[in-house]
Amino acid sequence: MDSMNDSLSASSDPKTAIIRQIQQEAAINNARQLIDKMNNHCFQKCVPTPGSSLSKKEETCFKLCMEKYMSAWNTVSRQYISRIQRSSAGGNGGFGL
């Protein structure tokens, strides 16, 4: 990841640079994680018996499945964050995963 090291040394403020790098890394990590899980789940759903190539039907299924997985991700995210907010508002800080 040379581009990151470049952006690090280019910035004169080490504080901003390190935060920016960590944010970038977290974003990459997040995307990778999503792609990984999406691929696993959608493969399971859309390719029950693998043929010699991906069929048109399987490809279409993948597209829909990806959109569906992302909307599931968003639903979970909304619900989880509202739960955290509720439990911290109620003085019950005992959530944890």
Add this chain to the structure above:
Amino acid sequence: MDLSSASASQLDFSKLSDYEKRELQQNLQNEMQKAKIQESVHNLTDICWTKCVTKGISSGTLDRTEESCTQNCVERFLDANEAVLKHLEEMRGQGGV
């Protein structure tokens, strides 16, 4: 995040004032918390997708049943998590563990 510690060695933190150091630490903590929440969302989406999206993929969005199943799934999983912790606590109190 081992990459951040690797790049940290390239940065000169001795120039930072105590205030800046505290600010940086706060920023880092925020980023870590964000990453932790995202990690949990990935994990929950994984679990709740398996539980709630049981039919074939016919659209790119969650239908109403899947949506409410997913919301319940998040809430109940976290309830279960709390119940486990609570019971462990009780067992410890009884000298069971």
